[in-house]
Amino acid sequence: MVNIFALDIGGTKTACGIYDENLNPLRRWKLPTGKSLPEIEGAILKACRTSCEGNEIAAIGISAAGNISPDGRTIAFSTNIPSWIDYPLAKIIEDDLNIPVIVENDANSAGWAEFVLGSGQGSCNMVMVTLGTGMGGALVLNKELYRGSFGMAGEVGHLPMASSGLPCGCGLFGCAEKYASGTALETFAKQAVRRDPEAGAKLLEFSGGSAEKITGSSVFAAAEAGDALSLSVFRETGEWLGKTLAAISAVLDPDTYVLGGSGASPLLVSEARSSYPKFLQASFFRPHAEIKLAKFGGDAGLIGAADLALRKVKG
Numbered sequence: 001m002v003n004i005f006a007l008d009i010g011g012t013k014t015a016c017g018i019y020d021e022n023l024n025p026l027r028r029w030k031l032p033t034g035k036s037l038p039e040i041e042g043a044i045l046k047a048c049r050t051s052c053e054g055n056e057i058a059a060i061g062i063s064a065a066g067n068i069s070p071d072g073r074t075i076a077f078s079t080n081i082p083s084w085i086d087y088p089l090a091k092i093i094e095d096d097l098n099i100p101v102i103v104e105n106d107a108n109s110a111g112w113a114e115f116v117l118g119s120g121q122g123s124c125n126m127v128m129v130t131l132g133t134g135m136g137g138a139l140v141l142n143k144e145l146y147r148g149s150f151g152m153a154g155e156v157g158h159l160p161m162a163s164s165g166l167p168c169g170c171g172l173f174g175c176a177e178k179y180a181s182g183t184a185l186e187t188f189a190k191q192a193v194r195r196d197p198e199a200g201a202k203l204l205e206f207s208g209g210s211a212e213k214i215t216g217s218s219v220f221a222a223a224e225a226g227d228a229l230s231l232s233v234f235r236e237t238g239e240w241l242g243k244t245l246a247a248i249s250a251v252l253d254p255d256t257y258v259l260g261g262s263g264a265s266p267l268l269v270s271e272a273r274s275s276y277p278k279f280l281q282a283s284f285f286r287p288h289a290e291i292k293l294a295k296f297g298g299d300a301g302l303i304g305a306a307d308l309a310l311r312k313v314k315g
């Protein structure tokens with residue numbers, strides 16, 4: 001029997017899971033990530049040691065936000081944990097436990113989980129787009145994760161979709177994530193309600209009576225109840241999303257897109273499907289990629305990291 005221990009290290013919480021060799025979860029739990037470097041490292045090592053006692057753990061897979069070295073050993077920099085710069089996480093754990101460790105970018109781990117066990121199964125070239133506060137991505141090309149020359153491939157949220165557009169945290173303007181992420185949906189909804197409070201009355205009902213309290217979930221609930229303004233916000237966000245996917249198709253020509261993350265919903269997927277062909281190069285003369293909703297939720301990173309660790313053991 002071969003079991004895998006997986007961790008998904010977030011800014012405040014770290015998700016942990018023990019998986020069997022068929023990637024069935026045997027146990028899952030969360031622990032605080034910690035703040036200082038010694039605290040974070042101590043918490044990770046403690047979780048690894050405890051999990052390895054009596055659980056026949058053959059390898060450890062770690063999913064973390066940031067730029068990971070292409071060999072899956074070192075975190076070049078982390079967006080969640082700024083003190084991790086060229087941080088040799090895999091070596092630190094291997095030296096302590098003498099068990100193989102792989103580290104993978106969190107979006108790549110989630111994308112890999114969808115490719116092997118989720119909505120991307122059977123695909124050859126798959127792009128996962130994660131919609132949340134921002135927009136992340138993972139590329140599986142010719143059935144392998146594509147990390148790029150510097151470990152930075154798949155940043156689909158920073159495709160420049162609108163010239164002279166909204167400023168983005170990355171330093172550029174008009175990035176896709178300012179128009180088609182979960183945050184963008186909320187921003188568009190708040191703007192629409194402030195522009196026309198009368199038309200926004202129904203959405204306000206679903207949002208505790210205040211524009212400030214509008215969330216992606218409240219816009220979705222109001223849209224499901226037939227609210228015209230909320231439906232138009234989904235159409236606007238979905239239009240940008242479809243346009244972004246068409247831009248990706250012009251370069252990578254994938255057969256499947258998987259949309260996941262807290263901002264992905266059946267309604268947004270449906271709007272993106274309608275918009276995509278309008279922006280697709282040679283739309284009438286070529287096959288169109290499938291656009292699907294992700295199968296996994298918050299545990300995608302754990303599952304993907306567990307599978308990558310399992311492959312390392314099995315060769």
Ligand SMILES: [Zn+2]
Nearest residue numbers: 158168170175
């Ligand atoms: Zn950007």
